[in-house]
Amino acid sequence: MEAIRRDGAVRVSELVEQLGVSDMTVRRDLDALARNGDLEKVHGGAVGLVGHGGNEVGFEARSGLQQTAKEAIAEAAALLVTPGSVVALGGGTTVHAVAAQLVNVPGLTVVTNSLPIAHLLESEGVKTPASPSVLLTGGAPTPSKVLVGPLADMVIGSLHVDLLILGTHGASARAGLTTPNLAEAQTNRALIGCARRVAVLADHTKWGVTGLSSFARLHEVDHFVTDAGLKAADRSALAEAVGELLVADDPGAARERASV
Known part of the structure; x- marks a missing residue:
């Protein structure tokens, strides 16, 4: 303890x-x-x-948890990215796993407020000529190593991105998407506001968890990507609320997305 x-x-x-x-x-x-x-x-x-607030868990502490589910979710989410597009990546370890798969996508521009993601893309970019162009928003860092606050919100508010890939501390039918960090909630709202499409990544342990502050309702989500650990009843509730529910390690899910 x-x-x-x-x-x-x-x-x-x-x-x-x-x-x-x-x-x-x-x-x-x-x-x-x-x-x-x-x-x-x-x-x-x-x-x-931290069901109703509490202390925010840092990036390193979360990096080793639910690794198999995160990798499956990241693979499915990466298929949503189109070469030559502008993609915004929020913070979190699952979104970080997506970033690792985008280093060879040609013509990509990545906007991020995540320090680990920016570092990953910059360091991997040295190894490949197809590496994305990276824009780091600026702002004040949180325990999750994402940049938040008025500076981040101002920069994000001036941008237009094709796809936002965002993690979440918790998701529920009543509260929507939540985080224990008030400033991060505000910056997440700014990210959602600048995106044509919003993809949210959350493994099954996030469902039913409620953080201190809501930053989006489920109907604002175009693609919700989770893993097969999510119960059937919860899948049904999510499928009705979001634009599209992708269960990453369902047989054929990734193949179906790849064929679109």
Whole structure:
């Protein structure tokens, strides 16, 4: 719990090494803490409970969680990107995984307020002549290493992008898309306002989670990309609310998108 309070999340493998105990001991303890309502178990570890606000989990703490789902979601989302277009990438580890797949898309211009994504694209751009042109918005960094605030909002408000790819802290039918960071919510609204199409990426653990501030309703989302861990009833609710629901690791989902 001390590690959760400090870092926002923990990994089982790290706790095994730090505490000198077995994998099963760590998992049993996490089960007990989850039953007590002290944390939320996720694949590979646990995160702090931030259902109605709370502390924002940093980029590094989230990078090792739900990796398989994130990779599948990123592959499906990358197929939404058209060569020669202008794409805005928001913050978050899943969107970062998409950025890694865009380094060879020809003629791409990427607008981002994410420091890790800008660094990734710039460093990979040295290796390939087809690398995207990158515009970093400027602004003040959050624990998630995204730039927010009046400067970021002003720059974003002057732009027009073909597609926005955005992550979210939580998604629900009642609250829509949410984040625990008020300034990030405002900047996300600016990003949505400058985009012709909006794609939101969220693995199944994000559904039903509500952060402090809403930044969009589900009907504003053109493409919602998630993974097969999402329950059938929740898929139905999402499919009715958004423009298009893409379940990344459904058989044939990526092939169907590629043929469009």
